[in-house]
Amino acid sequence: MFWSGNKLHSKKKSLVPSHPDTAIDCASLVLTIGTEVYITPNSENDIKVKKTLTVEEPQFIIPKGQFALLITEEEVHVPYQNIAFISFKAKYKYKGLINVSGFHVDPGWKGKLTFSVYNAGPSDVVLEKGNPFALIWYADLDQEGIFNGDYANNQYVKKDKPITSISSDKVTDMTGDIFSPFKLKKDIEELKEKYNKEIIEIKKEVNAIEGKLLVRTGLLIFTFISLLIVIIRLLK
Template sequence: MSFWSSQTLRSRLPRLIEPFHQDHIQSASYELCLGDEVYISALPDTPQKERKKVTLRNQETIPIPPGQFAFLITSETIKVPNNALALISMKFKYTSKGLINVSGLHVDPGYSGKLIFAVYNAGPLHVNLARGERVFAIWYADLDEDDEKPRNKIGYDVIPTDLMNIGDAVSSLPVLVKRLDDLEKKVEKYSFVQAIVWGVSGSVILAIIGVLLRFVIEPLIQPLLNMIQSSLASS
């Protein structure tokens, strides 16, 4: 497998990437832009009608919150020949802020369509992305011959609903943190109630023991104590 050089990309990509911009070629790779659709994973209590994609206009930006998953689509339509393979990644500018690509790292031979990236913000701050911003990178490499099982299915043009449903099924970090906080509060509340119960129970038990000693046990052993005292006095 040999990767395409910048010169090869310049000559071949105009037929494989639409729209193509020559200045997007950087060190044997091509930089792809964020498209007009973004979907950020919904929280479990988000109403169903509010669980929808965001459509970006012009160079509009959207923040991806810490601990949230998102689906991002490219503005370009990509084609991969049957005798080639493509590798994809997020640019370091964004991974250094904590944005991680958690989807696949390659594009199959024969694929044609836009690319969808599943990303996760593992950083402490919001990561802002703008439509048309160069967020991704793609590399092409030759295979030794045409692949006998190329990708024949129609590729993506929009972010499909089934992917959004998968995103909703994943609990985000803020949700997990909230659940842990709620659990901690319940444990603290239970411990407080338990302490009160044990305190009251202990007082009641001590009171019962006192009553038993005074009114039950003491009358029973008092004659024996009197006999012992009388024996000691007579001796």
């Protein structure tokens, strides 16, 4: 059974212990954008490592057709006897952002959540540190194989070290060319522009050659006629 907003309110201090002021939206907790982000390069000039957001520069752009890694500000706890589900807020879905990193959080999870997103929309999306952008729902698991409430010794729970930042491994996995429709369209337009310029240059060269040929042909005709006149005069 999913938890209600009232239950989330009573359990909130244990679910997001470092952020007791976390908002509740109906039956979910609201998660905000943290201090780190990685965006796949849209050009050769773009940075190829994760970016740290600051008070002075809190905003970033996810270009259309590009992927990004976002980490939550909140460190989330999921009790051993529960499972959680995550999703973006609707307004970001309407802009074309797609969550491609999964939709659940394992029992026993402790740490920040990393979202892998893709901008499938027609425009760039501007986000900012601290923006409420995701929701998390909690649900109960059955008691199969659990004795005396000892959930911690269950082999089917997460016991990894808490995640606190976007790891270099995740960034490495996202590097490389992204052949999105928008990038392919841009490449095609650049090639078209390049070849149009080359065609114009070729036409200029052809016109120049044709001009030179006409001049030379005219000189040859003039020379031939002059020689012919000289020969006729000599024969008289």
